[in-house]
Amino acid sequence: MQIQFFLQNINYIGSSCLFVIGLYTVLTHPNLIKKIIGINIMETSVFLFFVSIGFVQGGRAPILQTSGNEAVQYVNPLPSALILTGIVVAVSITVYGLSMIIKIYNAYGTIELDEIMQIRSEEAND
Amino acid sequence: MISMHLPVYILLLLLATALIIPLATKLSNLEIKIYMTYSLIVASLLSIATVARVLQAGAYVYHFGLRDPMIGVEFVVDEFSAVMMALVLILSTLVVLYSYRDIEHEIYPHLVPGYYTLVFLLMFSMIGMILTNDLFNLYVFMEILSLTSCGIVSIKRKKENLLASMKYLMLGTIGSVSILMGIAFLYMVTGNLNMTLNYEIIQEVWHIYPRNILVALGFILTGFGIKAAVFPLHTWLPDAHSTAPTPSSALLSGLVVKIYLFAVIKMIYRVIGFDIVSQLDIPLFLTYFAMVGMIMGSVFAIGQKDMKRILAYSSVAQIGYIVLGIGLATERGLSVALFHVVTHALMKSALFLSAGAIIYQTGKRDVRYFEGIGYQMPVSMIVFTIGALGMIGIPGINGFMSKWYLGLAVLDAGRPLILLVILLSSFLNAVYYIPIIISAFLKESADRENVMIVDDVPKSMTIPMSIIAGLCIIIGFFPQLVMTFIERAIPTFF
Numbered sequence: 001m002q003i004q005f006f007l008q009n010i011n012y013i014g015s016s017c018l019f020v021i022g023l024y025t026v027l028t029h030p031n032l033i034k035k036i037i038g039i040n041i042m043e044t045s046v047f048l049f050f051v052s053i054g055f056v057q058g059g060r061a062p063i064l065q066t067s068g069n070e071a072v073q074y075v076n077p078l079p080s081a082l083i084l085t086g087i088v089v090a091v092s093i094t095v096y097g098l099s100m101i102i103k104i105y106n107a108y109g110t111i112e113l114d115e116i117m118q119i120r121s122e123e124a125n126d
Numbered sequence: 127m128i129s130m131h132l133p134v135y136i137l138l139l140l141l142a143t144a145l146i147i148p149l150a151t152k153l154s155n156l157e158i159k160i161y162m163t164y165s166l167i168v169a170s171l172l173s174i175a176t177v178a179r180v181l182q183a184g185a186y187v188y189h190f191g192l193r194d195p196m197i198g199v200e201f202v203v204d205e206f207s208a209v210m211m212a213l214v215l216i217l218s219t220l221v222v223l224y225s226y227r228d229i230e231h232e233i234y235p236h237l238v239p240g241y242y243t244l245v246f247l248l249m250f251s252m253i254g255m256i257l258t259n260d261l262f263n264l265y266v267f268m269e270i271l272s273l274t275s276c277g278i279v280s281i282k283r284k285k286e287n288l289l290a291s292m293k294y295l296m297l298g299t300i301g302s303v304s305i306l307m308g309i310a311f312l313y314m315v316t317g318n319l320n321m322t323l324n325y326e327i328i329q330e331v332w333h334i335y336p337r338n339i340l341v342a343l344g345f346i347l348t349g350f351g352i353k354a355a356v357f358p359l360h361t362w363l364p365d366a367h368s369t370a371p372t373p374s375s376a377l378l379s380g381l382v383v384k385i386y387l388f389a390v391i392k393m394i395y396r397v398i399g400f401d402i403v404s405q406l407d408i409p410l411f412l413t414y415f416a417m418v419g420m421i422m423g424s425v426f427a428i429g430q431k432d433m434k435r436i437l438a439y440s441s442v443a444q445i446g447y448i449v450l451g452i453g454l455a456t457e458r459g460l461s462v463a464l465f466h467v468v469t470h471a472l473m474k475s476a477l478f479l480s481a482g483a484i485i486y487q488t489g490k491r492d493v494r495y496f497e498g499i500g501y502q503m504p505v506s507m508i509v510f511t512i513g514a515l516g517m518i519g520i521p522g523i524n525g526f527m528s529k530w531y532l533g534l535a536v537l538d539a540g541r542p543l544i545l546l547v548i549l550l551s552s553f554l555n556a557v558y559y560i561p562i563i564i565s566a567f568l569k570e571s572a573d574r575e576n577v578m579i580v581d582d583v584p585k586s587m588t589i590p591m592s593i594i595a596g597l598c599i600i601i602g603f604f605p606q607l608v609m610t611f612i613e614r615a616i617p618t619f620f
Contacts, residue, residue, distance in 0.1 A: 019307070026296060035296060042303045050310045078197075079313070082262050086306065089269045093299055096273060100280060100292050107285045116289065 011052035018045030030113040032104065036097045043090040047083045054079035128179035130186060132172045133203055133211065133257055137250055139169050144246035147239050155238075159226055162242060166219040173212040177611075180208045185618065187259070195320040200259040202322075206464060206615035207256045209608070210388060213468055214252050214381055217475060218245070220590035221380075224479055225373035227584040228486055232371040233281050241281050241371075248274040248377065252385045261309045261319040261397070264389065265302065272298040272353065275382050278374040279366050290365035297362045301352035308345030311338050312397070321397050332402055339402060346393050347408070354386035356449055357419025360442045364426075367438035372482025375434060379441045380475035384467045387448050391463065394452070395619040404455050412453030417547045419446030424554035432491050433481045436558060437474065440517060443551060444470045447532060450544070457616050458535035464612045465531060465605070469516070469524040472598050477513035479591040480506040483583045493562050498571025500563075503581040505588045507566050509595040514559035516598055519552045524601040531605075 006013065018041055025038025054076030062077040101111055108116050143165045150158060180186075185204035192198030222245060229241060247270060254267035276298065280291035313319065315335045316327040332339050348359075355363040367379050394403050403409065423443030430436045448470070451463030483506040484499060485491055500507040516525030529548065536544045581588055601608060 023300065026300060032292065039296070039299050039303070042300070046303055046306045046310060049307065050313070053310060053314050078319075082319075085262070085266060089266065092273060093269070093295070096276065097292070097295055100288060100295065103280075103283070104288050104292065107288055120289075 011048065011055075015045040015049040015052070018042070018048065030115075032101045032111045032113060033098070035113075036094060036101070039097070040090065040094060043086070043093075047086055047090075050079045050083050050086070128175050128182070130179070130188060130203075132176045132179070133188065133201060133253070136169045136172050136176075136211070136215070137253060139165055139172075140246050140250040140253070144243045144250065147242050147246070158239070158242075162222065162246075163219075166215070166222060170212070170215040170219050173208070173215045176203060177208045177212050180205055188257075195323055196318045199263050200320065200322075201257040202259040203257060204615060204618055205611050206618075209611045209615075210256050210467075211253050213471060214249065214256070214385075217380060217471060217594070218249050218377060220594055221373050221376050221475060221479070224376075224482075224587050224590040225371075227586050228372055228482055231486055234283065237281055237283075241278065244274045244277045244281070245373075245377070248278065248382070252381060255385050255389055259321045261312065261321060261324070263319075265306055265309060268302055268305070268353070268386075268389070271382065271385065272302060275374075275378055276366075278377070279370040281374075282369065282371050284369065286365070287369045290362075290369045294362045294366040297352050297359075301349040304345045304349035304352075308342040308349065311342035311345065314338055315342075321392070324397050325399055328397070328402065329399055339398065340406060343398055343403070343406065343408065347390070350386055350390045350393070351415075354383050354390060355442060355445055357415050357422060357442065357446060360419070360423070360445075363442060364435055364438040367441065368432060368434040372434075372478060372485065375437075375482070376475040376478040379438065379478060380471040383441065383445060384448075384471055387445070387452075387463075387467060391452060391460070391619070395460070400455070400620055409453045409455035412449055413541075413544065416446045416448075416450035416453055417544065419443060420450065420547060420551040421554065424551055424558070428554065428558045430558075431493060433485070433493050433496075433562075434478070434491065436493065436562075437477050437481060440477075440555070440558075441470075441474060443555070444474070444517070446551070447528070447548075451532060451535065454535055454539045454541075456535060456539050457620065458531070458538050460619060461609070461612045461616050462528060462531045462535045464615070465608060466528040468608050469528045469598075469601060472594055472601065473513045473516040473523075473525055476509050476591055476594040476598060477517070479587070479594065480510035480513065483581070483587050483591065484510075486587070487581070487583050493565075496562055497565045497569040500567035501571070501578050503583070504578060505581045505592065506583065507563075509591045510566075511563050512595040512598055514563060516602070518556045518559055522599065522602050524598050524605070527602060527605040 022038045022042030022045060025041065026035050029035055029038065056073055056075050059073040059075040062074040105111050108119055110116060143162060147158060180203060185202065188201040188203060190199045229238060233241060251267045251270035251274065255264060255271060258264050258267060276291045276295045279294060280287055312324060315331060315338050316324045318324065328339060352359045367375050370378060420443050423439050423446060427436045427439035427443070430439060448463045448466050451459045451466060484503060487503060488499070512523060516523035519526045519529040529552065532548060533545055536542065536548065
């Protein structure tokens with residue numbers, strides 16, 4: 001019974017685990033590139049969640065067929081279409097974040113946030 | 127009859143301008159400026175025409191292509207969104223006029239065209255967010271808005287700008303990912319993304335899926351809370367708004383944050399529905415966060431020395447007023463929230479622009495060196511004084527009217543204790559604004575004698591901020607100019 005429940009909702013459980021892992025990485029990890037990775041994990045979890053809402057058991061790809069009259073079940077195409085847009089947005093955020101990290105590395109010589117904070121406090125004391 | 131396509135023309139005009147600026151390498155600097163001013167003025171006139179049409183013929187729904195609301199994307203142009211659009215365009219026209227001289231002073235010259243591309247995309251996405259009636263469309267506009275607003279912070283290429291916009295990007299992305307998750311939960315229940323249809327379906331089925339709605343509301347409110355800098359989630363705001371170039375600070379603090387708050391109002395009242403939200407006791411929690419924010423924002427501001435940081439922390443406190451208005455959950459409370467969106471946009475951009483002019487001429491950001499600056503730069507300092515007195519709530523300036531309405535709304539909602547918090551917050555505002563004004567006008571400057579001269583900053587900077595200060599006073603005496611639109615818009619939310 002319990003295992004059956006987990007198996008049926010594995011997509012939701014998986015995406016919520018990924019969301020929490022991503023959030024934890026963004027909030028706690030001092031390395032900026034790993035923070036970007038955490039953001040990507042969070043975005044992936046939302047994409048997984050959104051696409052799996054539209055899944056229909058035994059459904060086919062939603063391509064309209066003119067021949068044949070039998071009724072066929074299709075997967076809901078709307079979430080997949082939305083997530084394509086979402087992926088584009090995620091890529092642009094990643095690109096912007098990584099280019100910012102290059103600038104930060106040029107300015108401070110490190111991408112570890114705790115070291116940057118140390119440098120800043122030393123600058124403030126001077 | 128005025129055409130119903132005008133909002134779309136505005137969007138296309140802004141998008142086309144954003145595209146043309148980086149491509150037009152052959153045009154001289156002056157020609158590009160004339161072109162941008164021209165397109166902004168045309169966009170403002172079109173938005174005023176839209177307001178006129180809405181007043182004449184009432185709110186309307188604009189369909190893109192498909193008329194079926196299940197799949198087509200819609201814009202809803204109603205009284206308040208039309209006024210909000212006009213406010214965004216007129217205020218950003220003034221800020222962009224101001225920025226022509228100021229921005230050369232703050233960023234590298236080869237980045238200037240890129241900066242204006244970002245500003246036009248920012249305006250485009252703000253107007254899209256105001257008008258859209260589709261949840262996913264809202265998300266896409268919101269992402270454009272958050273990327274461009276990070277961009278206009280980081281374009282200054284100073285060390286602290288880079289870190290501030292990195293922080294802004296991180297927290298902003300967490301916010302938008304949460305909002306997308308919330309939209310996914312709503313989509314699970316309703317099966318479409320149209321706000322009006324979502325509202326109808328949720329009203330009927332929310333007893334069947336109470337958990338979905340609750341989780342969705344939690345994600346959406348947290349996400350927008352981060353983006354709108356509601357108190358405990360505000361940490362990115364002081365860094366981002368204070369380090370950004372002055373025109374960006376005015377746009378970000380005056381308009382961008384308000385757009386997110388307007389989106390929260392839309393989500394609470396037009397998507398989930400007021401009955402469900404108040405049954406879950408969410409308005410009560412919102413008022414608690416708002417009250418803590420109103421006090422703590424001002425308390426943090428008192429400890430600051432940097433002029434723009436003070437203004438940024440003051441924004442945190444003022445956002446508290448708007449959230450308090452939303453959280454009162456009465457018609458009056460909501461109308462105060464919308465009124466304060468307009469008044470704070472005007473006051474805070476006047477404050478940021480005048481502070482920017484002072485920094486432009488003297489190069490000083492520290493308020494301890496502002497002694498006698500009222501004699502050196504009277505116009506900027508008078509604009510600053512008008513904005514600051516408005517923040518404190520002196521009668522005759524629009525800030526007083528929104529505090530007055532807020533007090534009435536609080537009494538009307540039967541919670542008179544909140545009035546004490548409003549009074550305390552106004553008092554704290556006075557604690558950090560009044561000393562700046564006193565030292566600027568009454569103290570002797572160390573460098574020069576207190577002889578009254580006219581500001582040395584370009585006219586293109588003093589005139590826009592004087593117009594904004596004038597608008598503050600006009601709305602202070604005639605609040606009905608804005609209130610009539612809000613009163614007509616309020617019934618559409620309940």
